[in-house]
Amino acid sequence: MTVGPEIAARPSLTLPLLIVVFGLLLTGWSFAADFQGATHLLEFERDPIRYSKASSQTRVDELARQVQDGTQSLAFQEPDGYLRDILRALDISPASQVLVFSKSSAQRTFIDPLNPRAIYFNDEIYLGYIPGAPVLELTASDPFLGTVFYTFPQKQTARPSFERTNQCLECHAASRTLGIPGHLFRSFATDRGGLVDFTELGAQITDRLPLEERYGAWYVSNDIGQARHRGRILAPGGKRPFQVSRYPSEESDLVALLVLGHQIHFHNFLTRLIYGARLAVEQYGHVRYMKPQIDAFLRYVMFLDEAPLARPENQQSPFTKAFAKRARRDAQGRSLRDFDLENRLFKYRCSYLIGADAFQGLEPVVHQEISLRLKEILEAEIPEVPFNAIPRSERSAILGILQETGNSITRFW
Ligand code: HEC
Structure with missing residues (x-):
C-alpha cells in the first residue's frame, strides 16, 4: 500500500496511523462493494517495480523468443492474417471469442457493429483482433509485473514480431483497473455506429455487476432465456450483422463473457x-x-x-x-x-x-x-x-x- 507523496514526506510517526485509518476505511468500503476504496494509481514506475524498465516473462515473451530463434513459425493466412496461428501457438481457443462494437479501444476507427472487435482469452492471455486493423493487441500475465501489453503487426513478413508497449497505459492504468496496469471490460451505451455515449459512464464489468447492467455494446450468442442484460443478441443459427468469414467463430459466447468478467x-x-x-x-x-x-x-x-x-x-x-x-x-x-x-x-x-x-x-x-x-x-x-x-x-x-x-x-x- 502506498500513500500520496504529500503524506509520505511527513515524519514517519503519523504515517502508520494514517495508513491504519485508511486501511479501516478501505475495509468498510470494500466489504460494502468492491476493492474500489484503494484505486489510486500506485507508483509502479519507481523501485521496486519499475514497470516499464523491468523485463517481463510471459507466455507471449516466450513465443516471441521462439519465433526469433526459428523454433516456432507463425503462418499468415487470409482472411485474418496471423490471428489463427497465434491463437494456436498460445493455446487460446477460438471458441472463447466475444465481440464488442463500441469505438472504445485503441484502434477504434476500425470498429463498428458491422466490423466488431473480437477478444479471445485463456487463463493468462487476452488477445484483441479487428478485421482490417493494423495490429493484434495482446495482454499477458507476468508474475511480478502483472499485465504486460503487446502489439503484433498484421502484415506478412519473414520474421514477424511481438512488440512490448506501454502506449496502452493511457487507458489501461486507471482507477478502473485498480490503479495498476490492468485489464478493461466495459459496458457502454453507443449510437448505431458504435460511437460511445459518454453522458453515461461505462461500467467495468466484473462478476459483481448486476446482469442488467452488463454487455452494453457487446454481441451475445447462445443466450440466456430468462436473463436480461444490455447485450445485442445473436440468434442461434441466425444471420450475423458482420462478415462471419473474417472471424474464426461466428459467436460471442455468453458463458465466455461471464468467465471474462x-x-x-x-x-x-x-x-x-x-x-x-x-x-x-x-x-x-x-x-x-x-x-x-x-x-x-x-x-x-x-x-x-x-x-x-x-x-x-x-x-x-x-x-x-x-x-x-x-x-x-x-x-x-x-x-x-x-x-x-x-x-x-x-x-x-x-x-x-x-x-x-x-x-x-x-x-x-x-x-x-x-x-x-x-x-x-x-x-x-x-x-x-x-x-x-x-x-x-x-x-x-x-x-x-x-x-x-x-x-x-x-x-x-
Ligand atoms: C482508448 C483507450 C484504450 C487504449 C489506448 C487501449 N485500450 Fe485496450 N481496451 C480498451 C477498452 C475500453 C477495453 C474493453 C473492451 C472494449 O471496449 O473494446 C479494452 C480491452 C482490451 C483487451 C481485452 C481485455 C484486456 O484488458 O486484456 C486487450 C487484450 C487490450 N485492450 C489490449 C490493448 C493493447 C495491447 C493496447 C495498446 C497497444 C490497448 N489495449 C490500448 C481501451 C483501450
Whole structure:
C-alpha cells in the first residue's frame, strides 16, 4: 500500500496511523462493494517495480523468443492474417471469442457493429483482433509485473514480431483497473455506429455487476432465456450483422463473457496485491497493513458478491467444452472449473485461478497469508461472516479438490 507523496514526506510517526485509518476505511468500503476504496494509481514506475524498465516473462515473451530463434513459425493466412496461428501457438481457443462494437479501444476507427472487435482469452492471455486493423493487441500475465501489453503487426513478413508497449497505459492504468496496469471490460451505451455515449459512464464489468447492467455494446450468442442484460443478441443459427468469414467463430459466447468478467477483475486484484505488497515491504519492512486487502481478495476469490444469474437456456457450447479441457479433477471427478449456471457461474465457489502462476510474484508472506486464511475458512465448522455463506459441504469439496489436484496454493498447508 502506498500513500500520496504529500503524506509520505511527513515524519514517519503519523504515517502508520494514517495508513491504519485508511486501511479501516478501505475495509468498510470494500466489504460494502468492491476493492474500489484503494484505486489510486500506485507508483509502479519507481523501485521496486519499475514497470516499464523491468523485463517481463510471459507466455507471449516466450513465443516471441521462439519465433526469433526459428523454433516456432507463425503462418499468415487470409482472411485474418496471423490471428489463427497465434491463437494456436498460445493455446487460446477460438471458441472463447466475444465481440464488442463500441469505438472504445485503441484502434477504434476500425470498429463498428458491422466490423466488431473480437477478444479471445485463456487463463493468462487476452488477445484483441479487428478485421482490417493494423495490429493484434495482446495482454499477458507476468508474475511480478502483472499485465504486460503487446502489439503484433498484421502484415506478412519473414520474421514477424511481438512488440512490448506501454502506449496502452493511457487507458489501461486507471482507477478502473485498480490503479495498476490492468485489464478493461466495459459496458457502454453507443449510437448505431458504435460511437460511445459518454453522458453515461461505462461500467467495468466484473462478476459483481448486476446482469442488467452488463454487455452494453457487446454481441451475445447462445443466450440466456430468462436473463436480461444490455447485450445485442445473436440468434442461434441466425444471420450475423458482420462478415462471419473474417472471424474464426461466428459467436460471442455468453458463458465466455461471464468467465471474462470474473477473470479480468481477478487478475487486476492480484496485480494490485503483488504491487502493494512489494511497495509495503520496501516502505515499512512488513505487510501488516494489508490484512483487510487479503480478506477482500478472498471474498472475491470465493464469489461472495457475485450477482445472481438467471438460468441460461443453452449451457453447453464449444467454449464450455474448451474451458473444461483445462480442468484438473479430483478422484471424484470434481473441478473448480465445473459450471453451475443455474444461479451462479461455478459449482464450487473458489476461483479456478487460485494457485495460478501469477501468484508466484506475490511476496511470500502475503502468499502464505492468503493460503493459510483460505485453509482456515475451508476447514472451519462455521467461518465468520461473510465466508459462512458457503455451506460446509461445498467448502469441504473445495478443500478436497485443492488438495488432490496439487494446487500450488496448498504448499503452505
Ligand atoms: C482508448 C483507450 C484504450 C487504449 C489506448 C487501449 N485500450 Fe485496450 N481496451 C480498451 C477498452 C475500453 C477495453 C474493453 C473492451 C472494449 O471496449 O473494446 C479494452 C480491452 C482490451 C483487451 C481485452 C481485455 C484486456 O484488458 O486484456 C486487450 C487484450 C487490450 N485492450 C489490449 C490493448 C493493447 C495491447 C493496447 C495498446 C497497444 C490497448 N489495449 C490500448 C481501451 C483501450
